[in-house]
Amino acid sequence: MLNIDKCAYSNNLINVHPMEKFIFVMVTIIVCLSSNSIITPILILLTVSSLTILKAGVPAKFYFKLMLIPFGFLFLGVITILIEIHTEPALSFSITQQSIETASKLFFRALGSASCLYFFSLTTPLVDFTSVLKKLKLPDILIELISLIYRLIFILVYIAGRIHTAQSSRLGYSSLKNQFRSLSQLVSSMFILSYKKANDLFISLESRCYNGNLNILEKQYCFSAKNIVFIIVIELFFILMEFNV
Amino acid sequence: MSEYILEAKDVSFAYPGCTKALDNICVKIEKGKKIVFLGENGAGKSTLFLHFNGILTPQKGKLFFKNQEMKYDNKSLMNLRKSVGIVFQDPDTQLFSANVCQEVSFGPLNLGLCVEETKKCVDTALESTGINDLRNKPTHFLSYGQKKRVTIASIIAMNPEAIIFDEPTTYLDPKHKEQIIDFLEELNQKGTTIILSTHDVNVAYSWADTIVVMKNGKVLKEGTPDVIFNNDELIEKANLKKPLILEIYNELKNNGILPENHRPPRTKNELKQLINNHNIIKNLP
Numbered sequence: 066m067l068n069i070d071k072c073a074y075s076n077n078l079i080n081v082h083p084m085e086k087f088i089f090v091m092v093t094i095i096v097c098l099s100s101n102s103i104i105t106p107i108l109i110l111l112t113v114s115s116l117t118i119l120k121a122g123v124p125a126k127f128y129f130k131l132m133l134i135p136f137g138f139l140f141l142g143v144i145t146i147l148i149e150i151h152t153e154p155a156l157s158f159s160i161t162q163q164s165i166e167t168a169s170k171l172f173f174r175a176l177g178s179a180s181c182l183y184f185f186s187l188t189t190p191l192v193d194f195t196s197v198l199k200k201l202k203l204p205d206i207l208i209e210l211i212s213l214i215y216r217l218i219f220i221l222v223y224i225a226g227r228i229h230t231a232q233s234s235r236l237g238y239s240s241l242k243n244q245f246r247s248l249s250q251l252v253s254s255m256f257i258l259s260y261k262k263a264n265d266l267f268i269s270l271e272s273r274c275y276n277g278n279l280n281i282l283e284k285q286y287c288f289s290a291k292n293i294v295f296i297i298v299i300e301l302f303f304i305l306m307e308f309n310v
Numbered sequence: 311m312s313e314y315i316l317e318a319k320d321v322s323f324a325y326p327g328c329t330k331a332l333d334n335i336c337v338k339i340e341k342g343k344k345i346v347f348l349g350e351n352g353a354g355k356s357t358l359f360l361h362f363n364g365i366l367t368p369q370k371g372k373l374f375f376k377n378q379e380m381k382y383d384n385k386s387l388m389n390l391r392k393s394v395g396i397v398f399q400d401p402d403t404q405l406f407s408a409n410v411c412q413e414v415s416f417g418p419l420n421l422g423l424c425v426e427e428t429k430k431c432v433d434t435a436l437e438s439t440g441i442n443d444l445r446n447k448p449t450h451f452l453s454y455g456q457k458k459r460v461t462i463a464s465i466i467a468m469n470p471e472a473i474i475f476d477e478p479t480t481y482l483d484p485k486h487k488e489q490i491i492d493f494l495e496e497l498n499q500k501g502t503t504i505i506l507s508t509h510d511v512n513v514a515y516s517w518a519d520t521i522v523v524m525k526n527g528k529v530l531k532e533g534t535p536d537v538i539f540n541n542d543e544l545i546e547k548a549n550l551k552k553p554l555i556l557e558i559y560n561e562l563k564n565n566g567i568l569p570e571n572h573r574p575p576r577t578k579n580e581l582k583q584l585i586n587n588h589n590i591i592k593n594l595p
C-alpha cells in the first residue's frame with residue numbers, strides 16, 4: 066500500500082489531468098465488463114498494462130507482483146466455474162468447451178478491469194483523486210473524510226511500526242504467549258494514541274482558523290487535446306474489436 | 311511605553327482529573343521581541359501557549375490580546391488566531407493534508423484570501439522556509455526536519471504578527487537547529503514577535519530578549535538573559551544549566567584573567583573576541 070502510494074507520486078503521468086485518467090479508466094472498465102468476446106478484455110489488459118509500465122514508468126516487477134494478487138483470487142474463483150460437477154448418474158467432474166469459454170471470458174474481463182484500477186491508483190495521488198471526486202459533486206464531508214483517513218493511515222502505520230520495534234527489541238514477540246500479550250498491548254495503545262492524535266490534529270486545525278471546511282488549494286491541470294484524442298481513439302478501437310470478432 | 315501583544319493575568323488552568331497545569335500565571339509579551347520560555351517537562355509551557363492562541367480558556371484569570379481582554383466568540387478567535395500563529399511540537403499532528411502545497415494553503419484560505427492571493431502567500435512561505443522544491447511532495451514521505459519546516463511555512467503563510475514555537479529545535483540535528491534559529495532571527499528582524507520554548511539554555515542565552523522561567527505551572531522569574539543566568543538560586547530551583555559561554559566567561563573573570571566590569575559575552579563570537587582582545591592565549595604561562 067505504501068509502495069502504491071509512492072508510485073502514485075513519482076510516475077511519469079503525474080502531470081496528466083486526473084479527470085482524463087479517470088474518464089479513460091471508467092470508460093475502459095465499462096467496455097471491458099460489458100464485452101462479450103474474449104479479445105477485447107485481453108487487448109485492454111495488454112494495452113493498459115503496457116501503458117502503466119512503459120508510459121507511466123511503473124517498475125515491471127512491482128507491477129506483476131501487484132497483478133498477482135487479483136490473479137490469484139481470480140484463478141481460484143474461476144476454477145469453480147471451469148469444472149462442472151455432475152451428480153447424475155454418479156458424482157463426476159467435467160470440463161466442457163462451454164465452461165472453458167465462460168471461465169476464460171470472466172477471467173480476462175475481471176483481470177482487465179483490475180489492470181485499469183491499478184493504472185489509476187498507480188498514476189494518481191490521492192490529492193488528485195479527491196479533486197476528481199469534488200468535480201463529480203460528491204459531498205464535501207465525504208471527500209474530507211477520505212483525505213483525513215488517508216493521512217491518518219500513514220501516521221498510524223508509522224506509530225504501529227515504532228511500537229512494534231520497541232516491543233520486539235525487548236523480546237516482545239519471542240514466544241507465542243509473548244506475541245499475544247504484545248499484540249494486545251499494541252492494539253490498546255494504538256487506540257489511545259489515535260484518539261490523542263486526532264485531538265491534537267483538531268487543535269492544530271483550530272489554531273489555523275478552521276471553520277468546518279478543509280479549504281485547500283487545488284493543483285491546476287490543463288486538459289490536453291492529444292490525450293483526449295488518444296482516449297477516444299483507443300476506446301473506439303476496443304469497441305470495434307468487440308463487434309468485429 | 312512598550313506595547314504588549316499578549317498578556318496573561320493570574321491565569322490558572324487544570325486538565326480534567328489532573329492537578330494544576332497553570333497556577334496564577336502572570337506574563338507579558340512585548341511586541342516585536344524574542345521571548346524564550348524555559349522550564350522542565352510538564353512545567354506548563356505548552357498549556358500556556360494554547361491559552362495564547364485561544365484554544366484553551368482559563369479557569370481563573372484573564373488573557374489580553376493587544377490590551378483587549380480576549381473573547382471567545384468566533385469572530386474574536388478568528389482575529390486572534392490570524393495574528394498569533396502557533397507551530398506545534400510534533401509536526402505529524404499538525405500536517406493533515408496529503409501534500410505540502412495544500413497544507414500551506416489551508417491557513418490563508420481560511421482567512422478568506424482569494425486563490426491568487428493564497429498562491430502568493432504559499433509561494434513566499436515556501437520560499438522563505440527554503441522548501442520550494444518540496445511543494446508537490448506528499449507530506450508522509452518527508453523527513454522530520456522537512457515536516458518541521460512545512461509546519462512553519464503553513465503558519466508563516468498566514469502572515470501573523472506573533473508566532474509561538476513549541477520546542478522547535480527538539481530532535482533536529484545541529485545544522486538544522488542553527489538554520490531554524492537563524493530563520494527565527496530573520497523573522498524577528500522583519501518585525502514578527504517570536505515566542506518559543508526550548509530546553510537549550512545556550513540558545514536561550516544568546517538569542518532571547520526576555521526569558522521566562524517556569525516550573526510546576528508557575529512563573530519563577532522573567533528577565534533578560536543576563537539577569538536570569540546569573541541567578542544561581544533560580545537556576546538550581548528550575549533545574550536549568552548555566553550556558554557554556556557564561557560559565558567560561560565567569561571562570562576567566564573569577565581567576566582574574568578578564569576584568570570585572572565587562573559586559574558578559576552573549577555569543578560564541580563575542581567570547582572569542584573577548585579572549586583575543588585581552589591576549590589571554592598569548593599570556594598563558
Ligand SMILES: Nc1ncnc2c1ncn2[C@@H]1O[C@H](COP(=O)(O)OP(=O)(O)O)[C@@H](O)[C@H]1O
Nearest residue numbers: 325328331349350351352353354355356357358
Ligand atoms: N492533554 C492533557 N491532559 C491532561 N493533562 C495534561 C495534558 N497536557 C498536559 N497535561 C499536564 O499538564 C502539565 C503541564 O504540561 P505541559 O503544558 O505540556 O508542559 P510543558 O509543555 O512545559 O512540558 C503536565 O503535568 C502534564 O502532565
Ligand SMILES: [Mg+2]
Nearest residue numbers: 355356399476
Ligand atoms: Mg510541551
